[in-house]
Amino acid sequence: xxxxxxxxxxxxxxxxxxxxxxxxxxxxxxxxxxxxxxxxxxxxxxxxxxxxxxxxxxxxxxxxxxxxxxxxxxxxxxxxxxxxxxxxxxxxxxxxxxxxxxxxxxxxxxxxxxxxxxxxxxxxxxxxxxxxxxxxxxxxxxxxxxxxxxxxxxxxxxxxxxxxxxxxxxxxxxxxxxxxxxxxxxxxxxxxxxxxxxxxxxxxxxxxxxxxxxxxxxxxxxxxxxxxxxxxxxxxxxxxxxxxxxxxxxxxxxxx
Ligand code: NI
Numbered sequence: 001x002x003x004x005x006x007x008x009x010x011x012x013x014x015x016x017x018x019x020x021x022x023x024x025x026x027x028x029x030x031x032x033x034x035x036x037x038x039x040x041x042x043x044x045x046x047x048x049x050x051x052x053x054x055x056x057x058x059x060x061x062x063x064x065x066x067x068x069x070x071x072x073x074x075x076x077x078x079x080x081x082x083x084x085x086x087x088x089x090x091x092x093x094x095x096x097x098x099x100x101x102x103x104x105x106x107x108x109x110x111x112x113x114x115x116x117x118x119x120x121x122x123x124x125x126x127x128x129x130x131x132x133x134x135x136x137x138x139x140x141x142x143x144x145x146x147x148x149x150x151x152x153x154x155x156x157x158x159x160x161x162x163x164x165x166x167x168x169x170x171x172x173x174x175x176x177x178x179x180x181x182x183x184x185x186x187x188x189x190x191x192x193x194x195x196x197x198x199x200x201x202x203x204x205x206x207x208x209x210x211x212x213x214x215x216x217x218x219x220x221x222x223x224x225x226x227x228x229x230x231x232x233x234x235x236x237x238x239x240x241x242x243x244x245x246x247x248x249x250x251x252x253x254x255x256x
């Protein structure tokens with residue numbers, strides 16, 4: 001069984017000098033699928049270039065990242081809509097709410113997120129949701145929308161058991177990344193109470209590298225480090241983690 005990195009921004013300039021090598025390292029580490037969440041109109045060309053170069057391995061999503069929701073958000077939405085009808089995407093993302101970097105556009109962020117939920121329904125795609133300092137806001141929107149046919153991932157989840165249960169109740173999987181390897185992270189305790197069938201693995205490369213690479217550039221070949229930590233915490237084998245998280249991701253993104 002192979003690994004899937006369900007969240008990597010491999011098209012960013014941090015990989016400009018060695019992108020091909022980073023993809024090769026990932027493949028050598030048995031990370032055979034890398035899901036690419038979009039950021040905004042400026043990242044689409046690079047993302048699709050990579051997806052076209054590795055059509056079996058690098059799979060694109062389309063969406064507007066909450067930290068890119070600015071005064072021109074209507075124009076950005078129009079670009080997302082143009083693209084979604086132009087080619088195959090595997091998810092709507094990265095979307096959601098970020099109240100850590102930008103509170104000024106909170107109203108616009110909410111509008112864009114609700115719009116992306118509609119897009120996901122229309123196109124029968126999962127949504128990859130960014131929840132930085134906004135877990136309650138995101139849950140409230142999912143509650144309002146009351147759409148049981150929505151599925152997706154709470155990206156970079158690191159909340160309480162109760163929050164994990166809420167996310168799962170609304171049809172979401174939890175994205176586990178490098179943070180799970182950080183010392184004294186509260187997600188380590190939460191993880192003990194969450195069933196494997198709700199978990200997927202992600203790097204969020206180039207950000208949030210797992211131990212022992214913490215503080216350095218992250219890359220998809222580090223997914224096995226994250227998986228091993230999940231196995232250690234849950235007291236199960238690496239193979240069990242690999243198999244379960246890959247099957248979860250395959251189902252979610254309809255890869256098979
Ligand atoms: Ni991201």
